[in-house]
Amino acid sequence: MIWKFLKEYRFWYYLYFFMWVMFLVNFCLYKLPLNYFFITSSLNVTILLLISIWKFTQFKRKMTLLNYFKYLEEIDSLKSPTEEAYQGVIENLVKEEAAQALVSKSQLENLQSLIKMWSHQMKVPLSALSLMVQTDNLDKKEVQQQLIRLQNYLDILLTYMKFSQNKDDYRFEICDVKSIVTDLVKKYRVAFLAKELSVNIEGDWQLKSDKKWLSFAISQILDNAVKYSRDGSEINIIMDDSSVRILDDGIGILPEDLPRLFDEGFTGFNGHEHQKATGLGLYMTKQIFDQLNLSIKVDSQIDQGTCVMIFKD
Known part of the structure; x- marks a missing residue:
């Protein structure tokens, strides 16, 4: 499940790593104190970790619903635009079937x-x-x-x-x-x-x-x-x-x-x-x-x- 989660949100983690490297390069080029950089990075990583835990909980719940649902009403709680669009597709497929x-x-x-x-x-x-x-x-x-x-x-x-x-x-x-x-x-x-x-x-x-x-x-x-x-x-x-x-x-x-x-x-x-x-x-x-x-x-x-x-x- 974790690997699926990382695959789902890999773009944002790549973006975060890229931004972290860019800040490090800027600190080095302008010869700024690196201890400030590491303190800020620690705070950002902590926030990222908390957000990741929250998003992983949502992702796991969504995957469980999609893997085991039998009736369309069971996935009504999925409310994002893309999820609602997928629900429409599933509903049409169920009707056709x-x-x-x-x-x-x-x-x-x-x-x-x-x-x-x-x-x-x-x-x-x-x-x-x-x-x-x-x-x-x-x-x-x-x-x-x-x-x-x-x-x-x-x-x-x-x-x-x-x-x-x-x-x-x-x-x-x-x-x-x-x-x-x-x-x-x-x-x-x-x-x-x-x-x-x-x-x-x-x-x-x-x-x-x-x-x-x-x-x-x-x-x-x-x-x-x-x-x-x-x-x-x-x-x-x-x-x-x-x-x-x-x-x-x-x-x-x-x-x-x-x-x-x-x-x-x-x-x-x-x-x-x-x-x-x-x-x-x-x-x-x-x-x-x-x-x-x-x-x-x-x-x-x-x-x-x-x-x-x-x-x-």
Whole structure:
């Protein structure tokens, strides 16, 4: 502690020593009696020692407060301008840390809630597969459909984790949207066949974008179209030079649900009623389109179907 004190006030001790040497030189140059000098120096050293003890006591108390304080109120007794300035800095840092901790806690709670929801959704296809095994009634198409559903839920969670950690790996290139859509239709062909859905693809769209993320985003829209379409209905995918529209003849979306459709964790009436939504798919879709400089618009009417339009800003 003493060495820290001397380091803190070393300038003043250097200054005092310098002044002492200068007085000694003056006494010597003018041939003044040195005994006067030493008497005065003794008095000055005594005063310096008393002041040093007083300042060291203050310094030790201040260091103890700074080393062990837990609350800002404990260092309110530090009143010098610089100490008050440091208190302001510490207060701002504490506030920032508290705000960050609150955000982290909120993100953790949201993530835990979403993982619970996701886990519940994973149980549906797993239960279906388990039932087929137990009854020895393994239908190949049904097994494929449940596996695709599991893969889709897993993709959603992994994509969400990447976004929540602010990680991305975008690679922009010229993409053939028709080719992407065609591959997705082939991927979901089992689901289409299971519900006896017909798919019409018209037009094409050449777009500079990230193929992987664009494919994921469109897959979520197509997956919803399949989920909420009626058996034996039709899904139309129409493209032009600046947009793609995905239209279905499904159950539609309630008007009050449309404004919140892309909110994180929002499932809406259809998601609750049919137990098919995680609340992540469309949220991630909107986030991806924002990153790709694309816009998405949804128009829907109950019992008449839904039209999802993706277009360039």
